[in-house]
Amino acid sequence: MLLKRLVDSLPAELATLVPELDSAGIKTTESLIFSSPSTVLRLVPILSTIQLDCLVSICVRLTAPEGISADEVEEVDGGWKGFGIDILDDMFGKWDGIGVIELAGPRKVGKSLLALHASLRILASDPEAICTWIDTEGSFSPERANMILEEWHVDEPNLILERIVVINAFKLEDMFEAISQIRNDLLSATSAQGHADLITLMEEIAEITYSKGMVSFIINSTASSHPTNPQSSFNKMDIKPALGVSFTFTTDITLLIQETGRIFGLTDAEEKERIRNKPGLRGLVEVIRSRICHTGNWTVFETDGVKLFDIVPPHEIDEKTTRISAGLPTGPYRPKIGSLAQTLIP
Numbered sequence: 329m330l331l332k333r334l335v336d337s338l339p340a341e342l343a344t345l346v347p348e349l350d351s352a353g354i355k356t357t358e359s360l361i362f363s364s365p366s367t368v369l370r371l372v373p374i375l376s377t378i379q380l381d382c383l384v385s386i387c388v389r390l391t392a393p394e395g396i397s398a399d400e401v402e403e404v405d406g407g408w409k410g411f412g413i414d415i416l417d418d419m420f421g422k423w424d425g426i427g428v429i430e431l432a433g434p435r436k437v438g439k440s441l442l443a444l445h446a447s448l449r450i451l452a453s454d455p456e457a458i459c460t461w462i463d464t465e466g467s468f469s470p471e472r473a474n475m476i477l478e479e480w481h482v483d484e485p486n487l488i489l490e491r492i493v494v495i496n497a498f499k500l501e502d503m504f505e506a507i508s509q510i511r512n513d514l515l516s517a518t519s520a521q522g523h524a525d526l527i528t529l530m531e532e533i534a535e536i537t538y539s540k541g542m543v544s545f546i547i548n549s550t551a552s553s554h555p556t557n558p559q560s561s562f563n564k565m566d567i568k569p570a571l572g573v574s575f576t577f578t579t580d581i582t583l584l585i586q587e588t589g590r591i592f593g594l595t596d597a598e599e600k601e602r603i604r605n606k607p608g609l610r611g612l613v614e615v616i617r618s619r620i621c622h623t624g625n626w627t628v629f630e631t632d633g634v635k636l637f638d639i640v641p642p643h644e645i646d647e648k649t650t651r652i653s654a655g656l657p658t659g660p661y662r663p664k665i666g667s668l669a670q671t672l673i674p
Contacts, residue, residue: 331349415629426542428543437586559616565584
C-alpha cells in the first residue's frame with residue numbers, strides 16, 4: 329500500500345516523515361517493512377531508529393490481513409466462463425475461476441482480445457458482474473467490444489458495455505490509484521525500487537482477487553530469451569514474459585502467446601494476407617507456469633480481430649474415407665494440409 333494513504337492514520341510526528349520517505353524512493357509500506365533499517369536510515373537521515381521502528385510497527389498493524397481459520401472459509405465459485413475456444417478452455421480443467429491470469433506476448437498477437445472475450449463472457453452470463461479495465465496504453469476499443477457482442481447476437485449489448493469501467497493508467501502511481509479505487513469500491517458495495525513496486529502492485533491485485541472471488545487478467549509484454557526460452561516446449565520460442573521471474577510467480581497461470589509462423593516456420597498465403605491487411609492472425613498459446621493446470625500444455629487459435637476460432641487438427645485417416653465408411657455425406661473434400669479457410673471451425 330502507498331505510504332501516503334496511511335498519513336491520516338499516523339501520529340503527526342510520523343506523518344510529516346512520509347514525504348521524506350517518498351522522496352527517497354520508499355513509497356510503499358512493503359518497501360519500508362522489507363528494506364533493511366540501515367538502508368532506510370541512510371536514505372532518510374532525519375529519521376531516528378525509534379521513529380522507524382514505530383512506523384514499521386504501525387504499517388504492519390494497518391496492512392496485515394486478519395487471520396482466519398480454514399473451517400471458516402466459505403467456498404466461492406468464480407465467474408470464469410472461459411475464452412470461448414474449447415481447445416484453450418480445456419487446458420484450465422476444473423479450475424474454480426478465482427485467480428490471476430497472465431497473458432504475455434509481443435504486440436498484436438491477441439492478448440487483449442483474449443482478455444476481452446473472457447471478460448465479456450462473464451458479463452454476459454452474470455447481470456451483476458462488473459469489469460474494471462485498467463488501460464496502460466490507451467488501446468481499449470469499445471467498438472471492438474460491441475462488435476464481439478453483435479457477433480454473439482446479444483439482445484441488448486449496451487447493458488453489458490455499460491458495466492465495463494475503463495481507467496487510463498499510464499504511470500505506476502496511476503496503477504496504485506486505480507487498484508486502491510477498486511478495493512474501496514468492493515468494500516463499499518525498472519530500477520530495483522520500480523521492480524519492488526511492481527511486485528507490490530501484483531500482490532495487491534492478487535489479494536483483492538482472492539478475497540473477492542474474482543478473476544483478474546494481467547496483459548504483459550515480452551523480452552528476448554536467446555537462443556531459446558528454457559521454459560518453453562519449442563526451441564524456436566525466443567521470448568519470455570517481461571518484468572522478470574518474480575513477477576511471473578505472482579500469478580496463477582502464465583500463458584505465453586506468439587504467432588504460429590514464428591514457431592513452426594509455416595505461414596500460408598491466407599494468413600500472410602490477414603497479417604498485412606487485418607488484425608487477424610493464428611496464434612500459439614503455451615502454459616509457461618501454472619498452479620491450476622499442467623505446465624507445458626499448448627494449443628493454437630485463430631482470430632479475424634473480432635471472433636475467435638478453434639483450429640481443426642489434421643485427421644490421421646482421410647476424413648472422406650472415414651465418412652464414406654460410416655455412410656455419412658462427405659461434402660467438399662478437405663485435405664489434411666490447406667489454407668486457413670479449410671481448417672477452421674467457426
